[in-house]
Amino acid sequence: MMLPTLFLILSVLFSSSHASVQDFCVASLNGPETPAGFACKTPAKVTVNDFVFSGLGAAGNTSNIIKAAVTPAFVSQFPGLNGLGLSGGRLDLAPGGVIPFHTHPGASEILLVTQGSITAGFISSANDVYYKTLKKGDLMVFPQGLLHFQISAAGITSVAFVFFSSPNPGxxxxxxxxxxxxxxxPLVAGTTFLDPATIKKLKAVLGGTG
Incomplete structure (x- = not known):
């Protein structure tokens, strides 16, 4: 008597849990983004194009101050990622190009070099430094929230593809x-120990005021 009852309970739980699971939640980009992501597009309006992104095949424009380009494939560009916990992008680094120290508050990152070579690294919360020059085919991971960078280590344009553990890594x-x-x-000087002249020079280059 106990076994059939247990089987019945498990069957009900199993069927009800699967009934509430959606296959996907393609982002409806017309509404606001919340901490839980975008609202779902009506299934009748979902097409295969929501699950395809073709923007990473072309090189980005590296004629800028950092001689680098980032082409994102985040949920705003790729609605099918909504709720799936991943995203991607492309890096193009001209000779001398750099992605300066930065953080992604919402995701860990994996970088795959596909052309040239890139010196990349991160700093742990204990201020330990981990960096290496990566060649074609090399992967490197950057833990969530930690300061990290990528800089060209080749005389040609280097290319890498990056993947994140969030549809919107920040x-x-x-x-x-x-x-x-x-x-x-004065406040920047007080918190960075840099002299005001240097700070004003950097503000002029990077578009700051004050």
Whole structure:
């Protein structure tokens, strides 16, 4: 008597749990993004194109101050990622190009070099430094929230593809956070130990004021 009852309970639990599971939740980009992601697009309006992103095949424009380009494939560009916990992107680094120290508050990152070579590294919360020059085919992981960088180590344009453990990993570039805003120079000097003249010079380059 006990076995049939247990089987019946498990059957009900199993069937009800699967009934509430959605296969996917393609982002409806017309509404706001919340901490849980975007609202789901009506299934009748979902097409195969929601699950395909073709933007990583072309090189990004590296004619800028950092001689680098990042092409994101986050949920805003790739609605099918919504709720799936992953995303990607492409890095193009011209000779001398750099992705400055930055963090992704919402995700860990894996980088795969496909052309040239890139010196990449991160700093742990204990201020230990881990860096290496990566060649074609090499992978490196950057733990969530830690400061990290990538810099070209070749005389040609280097290319890498990056993958994140979130559909929207977030980004804060340290240089711009310090010198690309309106925080008054005396306050920046007081927190960085840099002299005001250097800070004003960096603000002028990175678009900051104050």
């Amino acid at each position: 980004l804060q570039i340290t240089d711009f956070a310090l010198f690309g805003n309106s925080l008054p120079t």
